[in-house]
Amino acid sequence: MKSASTRNRVIPGFVLLSAFAAVAVGAWYFLRTEETALSLRPDDATVVARGQRLYAEACASCHGAGLEGQPDWRQRRADGRLPAPPHDASGHTWHHSDAQLILMTRDGPQAIAGPDYQSDMPAFGGSLSDADIVAVLSYIKSRWPPLVRARHDEISRRAVAR
Numbered sequence: 001m002k003s004a005s006t007r008n009r010v011i012p013g014f015v016l017l018s019a020f021a022a023v024a025v026g027a028w029y030f031l032r033t034e035e036t037a038l039s040l041r042p043d044d045a046t047v048v049a050r051g052q053r054l055y056a057e058a059c060a061s062c063h064g065a066g067l068e069g070q071p072d073w074r075q076r077r078a079d080g081r082l083p084a085p086p087h088d089a090s091g092h093t094w095h096h097s098d099a100q101l102i103l104m105t106r107d108g109p110q111a112i113a114g115p116d117y118q119s120d121m122p123a124f125g126g127s128l129s130d131a132d133i134v135a136v137l138s139y140i141k142s143r144w145p146p147l148v149r150a151r152h153d154e155i156s157r158r159a160v161a162r
Helices: 004-037 045-058 098-107 130-142 146-161
Strands: none
Touching: 045 130, 098 130, 098 146
């Protein structure tokens, strides 16, 4: 039989552990909900139209009005930086999950590639809201052929499932 002092220590410990577990589960749920809320919406005509306008204003000067990117985008320039890649199906944009694309656009390529990565692409978090970024990326995705969109959907699903 346990003494009263042992019981008095076990019960508060159990309560504390239960409270910690509840907070951890709640945080996990909140973060997954936030990530899901920032999914691209290439089938939403209103979002895509807004994204097209924002893309023309903020992205087309480097990535091209037709999403074609800069010439020789795979070859480093003399300064060691890569030209802006295309955002059409010929580029690698669709190889990144929704979450990665949003993070890279909001916080800059360093958010994905590491702090030492040198790029001409700025972080747009100071000038575009998350909703604006989702709209731009939704516009880009809306221009991909169905097979590429389906592959990108699978990449994003796998990233969320991790």
